[in-house]
């Protein structure tokens with residue numbers, strides 16, 4: 001293995017510490033405590049784990065955590081009414097609705113009901129538009145965490161060829177926008193892309209957000225490239241359940257210049273960025289200086 005392993009776990013711990021320090025100053029100087037409300041509808045086991053972890057880390061940073069767990073058959077009207085209450089609640093600065101929602105609920109309608117100023121996931125159409133036009137937005141946490149690791153590793157990304165595999169609204173598209181904002185030449189690949197290995201081999205920066213375990217192989221990676229593996233896939237190996245990314249780590253790490261592991265790469269950065277976004281939302285609401 002030749003690649004540098006980008007340690008998202010350690011990076012995320014540094015961000016959480018910075019958030020905690022800022023929150024402590026905010027409390028001392030202004031008597032303000034940022035608050036994050038997380039809404040979970042139904043019993044999806046992976047979502048329950050994420051929500052628990054988000055709540056725990058929110059409290060550890062000194063912020064207030066409000067968890068709203070609703071039955072799987074909650075009506076759209078009841079969910080929208082809860083969002084209206086959270087929008088109006090001055091103790092709540094960030095609102096996150098855990099996705100995916102049960103099939104009878106319209107995610108677009110629900111997400112777009114969140115006050116854009118409290119939309120810490122950055123999925124509201126206003127924030128999508130602001131990001132797309134290069135204006136100050138709430139930026140989706142997973143792409144933001146990925147960009148922070150890239151900037152930390154490379155400094156400037158200007159002029160680099162970036163390939164994002166995946167075009168979802170929550171990862172692929174905002175990732176591409178952020179890379180474009182940092183002056184990369186960006187290609188977005190997806191399930192209809194022709195000769196995906198060749199497209200990937202042109203990348204100085206390769207971001208995998210596909211949801212297919214270990215799909216991207218070492219011989220798809222340009223020697224020396226930086227690989228960001230967003231995928232989180234649970235697989236059975238030797239009778240044990242384990243997490244793997246969308247990249248075949250061993251073969252890719254033999255070729256890449258740098259690579260994020262799974263777990264311990266993008267995952268921890270995502271939650272750290274959620275906490276940072278909540279702090280940013282609180283600062284903007286109260287007209288206070290934002291964290292850098």
Ligand code: NDP
Pocket residue numbers: 142165166167168169170171172189190191192193196209210211212230231232233246266267270
């Ligand atoms: P989606 O299923 O919404 O999107 C997957 C994308 O991958 C689609 O654009 C799809 O293309 C593309 N795709 C699927 N199969 C292929 C293929 N064979 N070749 C090329 N492209 C393909 O997934 P998400 O964006 O929500 O998530 C992607 C991964 O990231 C998942 O593993 C998820 O668990 C993980 N994730 C991790 C997070 C973290 O915190 N680290 C947060 C969010 C997600 P098309 O549009 O043509 O169908």
